[in-house]
Amino acid sequence: MLRIEWKFLILLLVSMAVYSSCVGEKEPEDEGEKTVQLEAQLIEEGVHIATGFKAEGDYKLVIANCTSCHSSQLVTQNRATKEGWEDMIAWMQKTQKLWDLGENHDKIVTYLATYYGPEKKGRRTPLLVEEWYAIE
Amino acid sequence: MNAKKKKRTEIGISELYSKEPEQADQLLWGRQADPITRRGFLQKGGLMLMGSVLGGKIVFADHMPGGLIPIGLFEQDDTPIPGKHPDLVVLNDRPVNAETPAHLLNESLTPADVLFVRNNGIPPVEVKVDEWTLTIEGESALSTKTYTLQELKNTFKHYTYQLTLECGGNGRSEFNPPAKGNQWTTGAVGCPSWTGVRLKDVLNAVGVKSDAVYIGYYGNDRHVSGDPDKVVISRGVPIGKAMEEESLIAWGMNGQDLPAMNGYPLRLVFGGWPASTSGKWLTKIVVRNKEHDGPKMGGMSYRVPCKPVPPGAKVTEDEMCIIESMPVKSLVTYPKSGGLLKAGRSLAVKGKAWAGDLSVREVHVSIDFGASWQKATLSQAVNRLAWQSWEATLSFPEKGYYEVWARATDSQGNMQPMIVPGWNPKGYLNNACHRIAIKIV
Numbered sequence: 221m222l223r224i225e226w227k228f229l230i231l232l233l234v235s236m237a238v239y240s241s242c243v244g245e246k247e248p249e250d251e252g253e254k255t256v257q258l259e260a261q262l263i264e265e266g267v268h269i270a271t272g273f274k275a276e277g278d279y280k281l282v283i284a285n286c287t288s289c290h291s292s293q294l295v296t297q298n299r300a301t302k303e304g305w306e307d308m309i310a311w312m313q314k315t316q317k318l319w320d321l322g323e324n325h326d327k328i329v330t331y332l333a334t335y336y337g338p339e340k341k342g343r344r345t346p347l348l349v350e351e352w353y354a355i356e
Numbered sequence: 357m358n359a360k361k362k363k364r365t366e367i368g369i370s371e372l373y374s375k376e377p378e379q380a381d382q383l384l385w386g387r388q389a390d391p392i393t394r395r396g397f398l399q400k401g402g403l404m405l406m407g408s409v410l411g412g413k414i415v416f417a418d419h420m421p422g423g424l425i426p427i428g429l430f431e432q433d434d435t436p437i438p439g440k441h442p443d444l445v446v447l448n449d450r451p452v453n454a455e456t457p458a459h460l461l462n463e464s465l466t467p468a469d470v471l472f473v474r475n476n477g478i479p480p481v482e483v484k485v486d487e488w489t490l491t492i493e494g495e496s497a498l499s500t501k502t503y504t505l506q507e508l509k510n511t512f513k514h515y516t517y518q519l520t521l522e523c524g525g526n527g528r529s530e531f532n533p534p535a536k537g538n539q540w541t542t543g544a545v546g547c548p549s550w551t552g553v554r555l556k557d558v559l560n561a562v563g564v565k566s567d568a569v570y571i572g573y574y575g576n577d578r579h580v581s582g583d584p585d586k587v588v589i590s591r592g593v594p595i596g597k598a599m600e601e602e603s604l605i606a607w608g609m610n611g612q613d614l615p616a617m618n619g620y621p622l623r624l625v626f627g628g629w630p631a632s633t634s635g636k637w638l639t640k641i642v643v644r645n646k647e648h649d650g651p652k653m654g655g656m657s658y659r660v661p662c663k664p665v666p667p668g669a670k671v672t673e674d675e676m677c678i679i680e681s682m683p684v685k686s687l688v689t690y691p692k693s694g695g696l697l698k699a700g701r702s703l704a705v706k707g708k709a710w711a712g713d714l715s716v717r718e719v720h721v722s723i724d725f726g727a728s729w730q731k732a733t734l735s736q737a738v739n740r741l742a743w744q745s746w747e748a749t750l751s752f753p754e755k756g757y758y759e760v761w762a763r764a765t766d767s768q769g770n771m772q773p774m775i776v777p778g779w780n781p782k783g784y785l786n787n788a789c790h791r792i793a794i795k796i797v
Binding site for chain 1: 451530533537538539692695776791794795
């Protein structure tokens with residue numbers, strides 16, 4: 221479970237940037253570090269940390285259109301083919317007040333089917349043990 | 357990367373805004389307000405990012421003053437679910453859906469703070485208990501009556517039962533092809549005690565016509581879309597189930613008020629049936645002369661194919677049947693999966709078993725992937741529709757990796773399957789044997 225207290229946390233970098241812009245200083249040696257690295261924008265190991273989406277393709281369209289009513293977790297825990305995602309979107313549009321996605325529709329479906337497509341698994345999967353411990 | 361990590365520290369967003377609000381806007385969101393009106397967003401990127409952080413479109417973005425801290429940042433909550441154990445696994449934080457790791461269900465009476473949460477909508481924020489009312493009406497009710505919560509408590513006899521509540525989608529994560537929805541593993545189940553009045557006593561006081569076939573509920577949670585007039589979920593049960601002695605209109609759990617996330621201050625409880633029938637934040641019950649037709653009664657919701665279908669089949673709505681009693685199932689609640697045990701020592705495994713409207717007749721455990729089974733000691737339920745505790749002492753022949761499997765058999769001889777049972781489009785009713793991992797070292 222990814223549980224990150226990102227919302228109140230920003231980088232020292234930001235405060236340094238605020239401070240330096242107030243007093244007119246510059247940090248010419250490292251332009252890259254001046255980019256705002258807000259936790260909300262942070263991507264680590266290809267994952268957009270604030271939402272958990274794979275930060276590939278049109279993920280920003282998915283954030284903008286698919287996290288208004290429900291959490292991104294409702295998307296990222298699911299797996300489906302293109303057809304399956306189409307069905308879910310149609311159901312949300314029919315019953316849950318999801319708007320017409322217009323020109324973004326196909327991009328969103330493609331992103332979902334590409335990064336959240338079905339995985340091959342049998343009728344039982346291997347048990348996943350996060351941490352072995354001693355039974356007293 | 358290392359240099360960046362070293363520089364990172366935590367400062368509060370309030371602090372940043374208190375220093376230079378417009379700078380903060382720029383830095384946090386790439387936001388630059390219109391220089392004349394000092395409102396709105398000059399670049400759409402800033403708006404989209406802020407919207408995504410807030411978790412919603414900022415509808416009146418054009419009027420949003422520059423330098424304003426979006427209040428949504430403070431409303432969004434990363435802390436554990438109110439009133440709930442921090443070790444619950446959150447599948448979805450909006451609406452809240454969280455399940456209970458099996459080892460937290462080891463007590464025969466499920467503590468209120470570990471009972472799973474399955475919300476379809478947003479719970480009421482401010483509950484005024486003194487003003488809470490329950491109305492009974494409908495075409496098959498002889499009259500319409502409204503009771504305050506206090507009147508319900510004063511008018512009808514109180515009953516307390518321990519009742520098993522399980523989400524119809526518990527176990528969905530194992531279906532293949534995958535089924536849409538919250539990917540519950542094993543933890544959308546629990547068995548606390550519930551206190552309230554019998555639904556049948558209230559229905560009889562109102563009067564039920566002879567043509568009544570179903571009851572439906574309405575609660576006052578809000579739809580996730582924000583539309584105040586949209587009903588989140590309104591399901592129910594056939595009149596026969598409604599009239600059972602254990603079917604309650606409940607205000608209490610384990611001797612306390614209901615937890616906020618489990619329907620405070622009033623809800624229905626139908627033990628052994630999909631928990632979605634047990635409406636939360638209950639304000640109205642309708643007595644129907646036909647199958648209730650509220651949201652999530654029809655379509656594909658809480659339904660499975662009337663006849664078995666191959667995995668991945670297209671099933672039309674008219675081929676789907678409503679789930680009623682839940683199937684036989686069990687959990688290993690002690691030890692927690694992943695235990696290392698010294699060779700030569702025996703292990704007392706414990707668990708729970710339940711069977712919808714039925715009782716559990718036997719529980720067996722296996723340490724050899726189902727090749728052989730050992731009968732467990734099984735306790736009686738404290739009352740009808742409560743789960744039963746079981747226990748077995750295991751010894752392991754040699755060092756290595758083992759899985760402990762549990763398999764319950766109900767009073768009609770139905771057994772849990774060792775593999776995931778029949779595929780269905782929405783991934784309901786997975787009652788495959790629970791498995792835990794043990795290593796002998």
